[in-house]
Amino acid sequence: MVKSEAKAIADYRRRRIQRLRARYDADDDDNGNNTGGPSRGHGNTKLPFGLCQREGIKVDPKWTPSDAWNALEGKGYSAKDTYKELKETGKVSPKAPKKTPAEIKKMGKTVSDLKKAMKKRDKLEKDSAAANSKLSEAIRSKERYESASAKYKKLADDLVEKYGSEENIPSKREGEYGYPPYASYQLYRDNERSYAKDAEDIEKTIPELTKKKEDLDQQLSDYPSKDEHKKQYDQAVDELLSNSPYTKRVRDFRAIEEESEDTRNILAEAQRKVEQTKSHIEFYERMARVARSKGDEETAKFYEGNGLATNKKLLAANESYVALFSKQVAEYDRRMNEAKGDAADKDWKQIYELSVDRDTVQDGPYTEFKRMADSLTKGKVKYLNPVKYVNTPADEKIIKDLCGADKTSGSCASLAFAYFANKSGYKVLDFRGGASRRFFSWNCGDVLRKLGGSVTHDSDGFKIANDHLSKVEEGKEYYFAAGKHAAVVRKKNGKLEFLELQDRDGGWSELNDSVLKSRFKVKRTSRRDSEYSYLIEGGKISESQEMISLMGYINTASDKQKKGAGGGIK
Numbered sequence: 001m002v003k004s005e006a007k008a009i010a011d012y013r014r015r016r017i018q019r020l021r022a023r024y025d026a027d028d029d030d031n032g033n034n035t036g037g038p039s040r041g042h043g044n045t046k047l048p049f050g051l052c053q054r055e056g057i058k059v060d061p062k063w064t065p066s067d068a069w070n071a072l073e074g075k076g077y078s079a080k081d082t083y084k085e086l087k088e089t090g091k092v093s094p095k096a097p098k099k100t101p102a103e104i105k106k107m108g109k110t111v112s113d114l115k116k117a118m119k120k121r122d123k124l125e126k127d128s129a130a131a132n133s134k135l136s137e138a139i140r141s142k143e144r145y146e147s148a149s150a151k152y153k154k155l156a157d158d159l160v161e162k163y164g165s166e167e168n169i170p171s172k173r174e175g176e177y178g179y180p181p182y183a184s185y186q187l188y189r190d191n192e193r194s195y196a197k198d199a200e201d202i203e204k205t206i207p208e209l210t211k212k213k214e215d216l217d218q219q220l221s222d223y224p225s226k227d228e229h230k231k232q233y234d235q236a237v238d239e240l241l242s243n244s245p246y247t248k249r250v251r252d253f254r255a256i257e258e259e260s261e262d263t264r265n266i267l268a269e270a271q272r273k274v275e276q277t278k279s280h281i282e283f284y285e286r287m288a289r290v291a292r293s294k295g296d297e298e299t300a301k302f303y304e305g306n307g308l309a310t311n312k313k314l315l316a317a318n319e320s321y322v323a324l325f326s327k328q329v330a331e332y333d334r335r336m337n338e339a340k341g342d343a344a345d346k347d348w349k350q351i352y353e354l355s356v357d358r359d360t361v362q363d364g365p366y367t368e369f370k371r372m373a374d375s376l377t378k379g380k381v382k383y384l385n386p387v388k389y390v391n392t393p394a395d396e397k398i399i400k401d402l403c404g405a406d407k408t409s410g411s412c413a414s415l416a417f418a419y420f421a422n423k424s425g426y427k428v429l430d431f432r433g434g435a436s437r438r439f440f441s442w443n444c445g446d447v448l449r450k451l452g453g454s455v456t457h458d459s460d461g462f463k464i465a466n467d468h469l470s471k472v473e474e475g476k477e478y479y480f481a482a483g484k485h486a487a488v489v490r491k492k493n494g495k496l497e498f499l500e501l502q503d504r505d506g507g508w509s510e511l512n513d514s515v516l517k518s519r520f521k522v523k524r525t526s527r528r529d530s531e532y533s534y535l536i537e538g539g540k541i542s543e544s545q546e547m548i549s550l551m552g553y554i555n556t557a558s559d560k561q562k563k564g565a566g567g568g569i570k
Helices: 003-031 043-054 065-075 079-089 101-163 181-221 226-243 247-293 297-340 345-357 368-378 395-402 412-423 434-442 444-450 461-469 513-518 538-542 545-553
Strands: 454-458 477-482 485-492 495-500 507-510 531-537
Touching (some): 043 065, 043 079, 101 226, 101 345, 226 345, 247 297, 247 345, 368 434, 368 545, 395 412, 412 434, 412 477, 412 538, 444 454, 444 477, 454 461, 461 477, 461 513, 477 538, 531 538
Antiparallel strands (some): 454 531, 477 485, 477 531, 495 507
């Protein structure tokens, strides 16, 4: 910027401030209040002074509204939140004073104690269930042994009845084949006594098992119900997070940590390539030495001039990447340490773990889907709220409204999502194109993985695609992606079909290997994991409110859709 431009901007800013100040003073003169301090009559500028009076804070006549707000911070007020509350409710609620470090420490101990108690309660529940299982099994075993003993007793008694007495039972075999009756009688009596003894032994253990279960149940009864226990824990965590001075630091720390994740992964990959390239260099150097030792100078020069030279260039490039990304990671670490500041390790660890465990920051739930939404917002992708249908239309109407000749670079991924959003009762149109299309195309696998879908990679695209398609059940619809295309698929009357939405006359068509090759561009390659396949049941998309909320970044006004003449299947 040249000096004259800088001067012009500075003059403009100065004149603007002078105009605002003149207007401010004129308003004061109209109100008859130009004495400064708390009595200045600017509507909301009176608010901090009034709150100071309510909270018993002595106001200095020289104070500005900013001075008053600074004094109110110790009482839990902030200008932004207080003005917002005043606008929404017409009044300002008294704020609870900030908690002392001792009170916050006590809150942390409460959370820790509740967490330990919940773990102990869970262990007691498992032990009680195990004890109940053992007791039930003992009772069943006793009954089985008693039944077996009774069975063999009856068989022995039947032989006694048949021959009149035990002494009359023949000890020799009757007929050419068979077992001597008296031997059978002895076997029956032995089994009768054996099973009776087993039943008796087990019966002796039942009182002990019963007492153990009753003791565990008694211990369990000292705790609140599981839901109530969880509620108490959540309330304690909320109170701690809202009062801890480390909560905001943890939020900033986690944001930097998340931001650094890609760079750390790239650094790790670059470091791996450096080691890999070094091993290649060692290989070509060894091969050149071997060739030279055999007097084959031409082959030695070939190894040195091709593989060795190429890998040395690669090594230099990869080492420069390592240096660059190491510097970036070091900067992330510096920022993370700065965010942590002088926080005590034990207190910091507790707040951090609570934040991660509940995926919560001060402003509320911060899920993977919210991260995606934040990314879309930062990418300036506009949000159009999905509207809930009064009556969800039939599938044919949904397909008719969605399909069209695609004029974008390819909206297959987002169109399939939009289809399931409509099926769940929300009107969502697509063919938006631009950053919205790119995001859902590039992040399709991540979205499906977060929803519980299956994501696989292999060199043989047909193999993994057909593995997924073999799991498609009759009567259900699925989001399926493979090769370079994504679509809704189903099995009808034993045959696989896919839904074509990028054509004016879209609809269901047969899906087979020929279609996988021509429409989905699935192929077999020699490169490991170069092909992908995704599959998820449509219900998991339709039932996810977070996913439906994300659909606002796909939803497009009907007159803004990039479809029609000039478009086609992509």
